Amino acid sequence: MDATxxxxxxxxxxxxxxxxxxxxxxxxxxxxxxxxVGRLKADLAMPPSDPQREALQLARLRELxxxxxxxxxxxxxxxxxxxAEVIQHHEELAAGDR
Amino acid sequence: MDATxxxxxxxxxxxxxxxxxxxxxxxxxxxxxxxxVGRLKADLAMPPSDPQREALQLARLRELxxxxxxxxxxxxxxxxxxxAEVIQHHEELAAGDR
Numbered sequence: 001m002d003a004t005x006x007x008x009x010x011x012x013x014x015x016x017x018x019x020x021x022x023x024x025x026x027x028x029x030x031x032x033x034x035x036x037v038g039r040l041k042a043d044l045a046m047p048p049s050d051p052q053r054e055a056l057q058l059a060r061l062r063e064l065x066x067x068x069x070x071x072x073x074x075x076x077x078x079x080x081x082x083x084a085e086v087i088q089h090h091e092e093l094a095a096g097d098r
Numbered sequence: 099m100d101a102t103x104x105x106x107x108x109x110x111x112x113x114x115x116x117x118x119x120x121x122x123x124x125x126x127x128x129x130x131x132x133x134x135v136g137r138l139k140a141d142l143a144m145p146p147s148d149p150q151r152e153a154l155q156l157a158r159l160r161e162l163x164x165x166x167x168x169x170x171x172x173x174x175x176x177x178x179x180x181x182a183e184v185i186q187h188h189e190e191l192a193a194g195d196r
Contacts, residue, residue: 006138006142008138009135009138009139012131012132012134012135012138013135013151015131016128016131016132016135017155017158019124019127019128019131020128020155020158020159020162020177021162022124023121023124023125023128023176024159024162024163024166024168024173024176025162025166026117026120026121026124027121027168027172027173027176028163028166028167028168029117030114030117030118030121031168031169031172032167033110033113033114033117034110034114036110037107037110037111037114040104040106040107040110041107044104053111057115057118060115060118061118061122064118064119064122064123065122065126068122068123068126069126069130070122070125070126070129071129074125074129074183075122075125077183078121078122078125078179079118081175081176081179085172085175
């Protein structure tokens with residue numbers, strides 16, 4: 001196969017790279033915020049996870065996804081993926097010496 | 099436990115909700131772009147995945163994550179998570195009647 005990708009593919013990949021840079025920066029900001037939540041919860045001896053809050057987040061994200069023409073099932077998988085990481089951070093904070 | 103979360107937690111959660119709305123919209127745009135890539139690859143009979151491109155994406159995202167103070171290991175997990183979905187879409191496109 002030709003090693004040089006077609007121009008149209010290069011252009012699409014440049015857009016994907018721009019979107020990915022934005023996603024990484026937003027994720028960095030999200031984890032900075034959830035670290036603050038984690039510290040607050042640890043200070044107040046609140047449990048790391050909150051099923052009621054998570055149910056609200058899920059319903060909202062599914063709606064936003066639908067409006068943006070993103071598969072709501074994927075939005076759900078995405079939220080679970082992020083929350084698993086966040087809850088792990090919170091548990092580490094709650095367990096650690098602070 | 100008191101059902102009303104502390105004001106500081108509410109404020110942090112509002113920021114998280116704003117970030118999540120932005121993430122969902124960016125993800126929607128990313129999948130719109132990768133759908134175009136998928137159609138182009140299917141038209142040109144290119145394979146759905148491209149390990150060389152993925153290695154470049156990974157190295158770049160790890161660098162961006164480091165600069166943004168996001169765990170590069172998490173950025174790597176995130177990219178794998180997204181790519182698994184994209185490659186599944188591409189395989190569906192390549193296999194389907196178009």
